[in-house]
Amino acid sequence: MIGRDLIGIxxxxxxxxxxxxxxAERMREVGNRVVKKVPTLRGRTIVNLFFEASTxxxxxxxxxxxxxxxxxxxxxxxxxxxxxxxxxLDTARTLDAMDPDLVVVRHAVAGVPKRIADVLYAPVVxxxxxxxxxxxxxxxxxxxxxxxxxxIEGLTVTIVGDILHSRVARSNIHGFLKMGAEVRIAxxxxxxxxxxxxxGVKVFTSLRDALSGADVVxxxxxxxERLTGSYVPSIREYSATFGIDRAxxxxxxxxxxxxxxxxxxxGVELSHELTDDRPSVILDQxxxxxxxxxxxxxxxxxxxxxxxxxxxx
Amino acid sequence: MQSEHPPGPGFPRSQPADDVRTILDDTGIRRAxxxxxxxxxxxxxxxxxxxxxAIPNGGIPLARVLAxxxxxxADVEPTVGILDTTLYRDDLATTSExxxxxxxxxxxxxxxxxxxxxxxxxxxxxxxxxxxxxLMDFGRPxxxxxxxxxxxxxxxxxxxxxxxGKNVPTSPDEIVHLHGNDGDPSSALEVVVSSGPADEGHVSxxxxx
Numbered sequence: 001m002i003g004r005d006l007i008g009i010x011x012x013x014x015x016x017x018x019x020x021x022x023x024a025e026r027m028r029e030v031g032n033r034v035v036k037k038v039p040t041l042r043g044r045t046i047v048n049l050f051f052e053a054s055t056x057x058x059x060x061x062x063x064x065x066x067x068x069x070x071x072x073x074x075x076x077x078x079x080x081x082x083x084x085x086x087x088x089l090d091t092a093r094t095l096d097a098m099d100p101d102l103v104v105v106r107h108a109v110a111g112v113p114k115r116i117a118d119v120l121y122a123p124v125v126x127x128x129x130x131x132x133x134x135x136x137x138x139x140x141x142x143x144x145x146x147x148x149x150x151x152i153e154g155l156t157v158t159i160v161g162d163i164l165h166s167r168v169a170r171s172n173i174h175g176f177l178k179m180g181a182e183v184r185i186a187x188x189x190x191x192x193x194x195x196x197x198x199x200g201v202k203v204f205t206s207l208r209d210a211l212s213g214a215d216v217v218x219x220x221x222x223x224x225e226r227l228t229g230s231y232v233p234s235i236r237e238y239s240a241t242f243g244i245d246r247a248x249x250x251x252x253x254x255x256x257x258x259x260x261x262x263x264x265x266x267g268v269e270l271s272h273e274l275t276d277d278r279p280s281v282i283l284d285q286x287x288x289x290x291x292x293x294x295x296x297x298x299x300x301x302x303x304x305x306x307x308x309x310x311x312x313x
Numbered sequence: 314m315q316s317e318h319p320p321g322p323g324f325p326r327s328q329p330a331d332d333v334r335t336i337l338d339d340t341g342i343r344r345a346x347x348x349x350x351x352x353x354x355x356x357x358x359x360x361x362x363x364x365x366x367a368i369p370n371g372g373i374p375l376a377r378v379l380a381x382x383x384x385x386x387a388d389v390e391p392t393v394g395i396l397d398t399t400l401y402r403d404d405l406a407t408t409s410e411x412x413x414x415x416x417x418x419x420x421x422x423x424x425x426x427x428x429x430x431x432x433x434x435x436x437x438x439x440x441x442x443x444x445x446x447x448l449m450d451f452g453r454p455x456x457x458x459x460x461x462x463x464x465x466x467x468x469x470x471x472x473x474x475x476x477x478g479k480n481v482p483t484s485p486d487e488i489v490h491l492h493g494n495d496g497d498p499s500s501a502l503e504v505v506v507s508s509g510p511a512d513e514g515h516v517s518x519x520x521x522x
Contacts (some may be wrong), residue, residue: 019413026397026414034422035450038400068400298400299411 005117005124006300008133009174017178021143023295024288030067031290041070044101044302048074049092049116050127051107056262057127057136060286061104064293070101070301092116101302105129110167123300131165137261138171140292142179144285145216148257153180158210158252160242161220161269162191162231168261169220173201186210187242190231207242211251218259219244219269235268245271249279257281336481336489337463337504345478346375349460350382352476357427362455363391364426368398368444369415371433371491374502375462379431392426394419396451401443424452429475433491433504435461438472463504465489481506 002016009017030038046065048058058074065072077091088107095103100122105113110130117124128134146152157176163169163185176183177200185192186204197203204210211217222238232238249256258270258280266272274280337345357363363383367376373395380393397415405411430444441459448454462478467485483489483506493502 023411023414026417029417030400033450034452038450039446040400040405043406298414302406 002299004300005113005126006135006296007114007117007124007126009135009138009171009178010133012135012175012178014178014180017139017142017175020139020292020295020299021146023299024139024143024291025147027067027294027298028288028291030294031287036067037069038067039069040298041065041068041101041301044068044070045099046070046072046297046301047095047098047100047103047122048072048127049095049103049105050074050076051088051105051112052128054106054127056286057106057289060289061127061136061293061297064290064297067290068294068297070297073100088112089116089119092120096120096122102297102300125296125300128167131167131170133171133174134167134261135171136289136292136296137168138175139296140285140289141168141172141218141259141261142175143288143292144259144281145176145257147284147288148281149215152176154182155215156182156184156213157216157218158184158186158204158214159218159220160186160207160210160244162222163187163196163220164191164193164231165223166220172218173199177201181216184210184214188232188238207248208251211248214252214256216257216259217244217249217252218261219264221261221263222265222268224265239268243267243269243271244274246273249274255279259285262286333505333507335503335505337479339501339503342375342462342478342502342504343378345462346378347382349476349478350379350386353379353383353429353458353460354387356458356475359427360387360389360391362425362427363389364394364421364423364428364454365391366394366396366419366423366428366430366444366448368430368432368440369395371462372431373416374493374500375433375460375491376431379429379460391429392421394421394423396430396444396447398440398443398447401447403439403443419451422452423448423454425455426452428454428457429460430457431460432462434463434465434489435459435472435474436465436467436485436489438468438470441472442470462491463489479504 048061050058062072103122104125104127105116106127107129110132113124113126113129126133126135159169173183183201184204185201186207189205192203256279258274260270260282264270264275266275365376365380367373376393380391383389383391395416395418397417399412399414458475460476461474464474464477464480465483487506487508489506491504493500
């Protein structure tokens with residue numbers, strides 16, 4: 001069963017994913033109550049260690065922790081100690097000495113949460129590291145698909161956009177494949193990582209072909225700096241070719257749903273109307289994000305101490 | 314029939330895990346639930362206020378049968394809710410494996426209602442304590458009463474049952490289960506005791522032998 005840390009979907013098996021999704025489904029009910037709080041993690045301390053700016057993910061983890069009665073401390077070292085040239089691992093060790101029960105880590109560089117997990121006593125949950133993984137995002141995406149479609153196995157999921165730089169895409173590719181879905185990716189060729197087929201995805205450069213028969217379309221956020229670089233000729237061209245609007249959705253199944261990890265560049269990855277209305281499920285994703293993070297905190301925070309960790313220095 | 318003879322204090326513990334005895338069969342459970350419905354009717358004046366809250370999984374079929382009985386006896390249709398106690402357990406800090414969460418489905422607020430908690434097997438009283446804490450997060454009930462289909466004794470908290478199906482003296486490390494389909498109150502139910510490892514109050518999906 002589930003390990004000590006949650007670094008990536010790649011490390012989980014199907015049973016682990018289902019366990020987290022099932023737990024999150026129950027957690028969703030707590031969010032529907034008048035009193036949105038249960039005493040489960042009372043007296044536990046959760047540290048949000050965000051080296052990279054994030055409002056949405058951090059707020060989601062914070063609300064999740066508070067709904068479970070944990071004490072949540074937000075720590076953004078970019079504005080404090082890192083300016084004093086304290087190393088990342090030193091910062092993490094300092095926090096660890098304050099005995100948190102779980103540390104949520106986000107960093108712009110792939111692999112940092114794993115490095116931190118290797119030196120910490122507290123379990124670590126990755127909240128996004130570079131272009132590597134963003135496991136809780138993929139879990140909330142899978143929960144949303146399962147909620148709407150009542151299954152994941154056998155569905156066709158098309159991920160559209162900057163796959164090369166996207167940790168969301170990478171985590172979702174691992175997750176949906178493990179859950180038995182067909183995963184397609186569609187992007188301008190410079191945004192498709194070399195050798196991605198080896199993961200088991202089908203690669204398309206034509207959006208029309210990629211959407212044909214799709215149950216789920218997931219648009220990725222295009223970073224503005226990438227639009228002015230050499231990846232795509234222009235915003236307008238990207239939007240015309242790979243932006244999702246109602247006309248292009250006709251290629252997909254009639255009951256297709258549209259997802260986006262947010263925040264949406266309106267009129268670029270998604271048309272205005274699709275950003276706000278069905279079949280897009282963007283706000284369901286946000287709501288499920290809190291439930292998933294409650295499930296992850298419940299399953300990973302403050303379990304009985306690990307005996308095999310040995311001496312920490 | 315073996316089920317007529319609950320084990321005494323000297324009951325041997327070294328039996329194999331697959332040694333499963335029925336201590337309350339379907340007929341016995343349904344008779345007990347009819348009697349308890351009459352007792353609920355007798356003790357409560359404002360039955361239209363009644364809210365049966367099942368503790369999953371075992372309490373669910375029992376609460377549904379009680380609701381049907383109360384409809385038959387008193388022509389009332391009590392609200393039936395389901396309340397998982399897992400997030401309120403007092404042993405979460407000491408266990409390394411997190412227990413699976415179960416269903417919670419509370420169709421309305423509990424303010425000023427007569428709430429009857431329904432559980433299959435009551436032993437330490439810790440689940441009832443957790444259920445009362447959970448209940449208070451849904452409002453302020455007027456009164457809270459408790460049904461336990463089987464009372465095993467071995468109480469660790471000052472919890473007293475208002476309605477008991479059957480008192481069954483058991484050894485503390487024996488396992489007592491309600492077997493039955495928790496979705497369908499008309500399927501056969503039985504309470505069995507075994508020495509094998511399992512969760513207290515666990516409802517098995519398999520049909521009774």
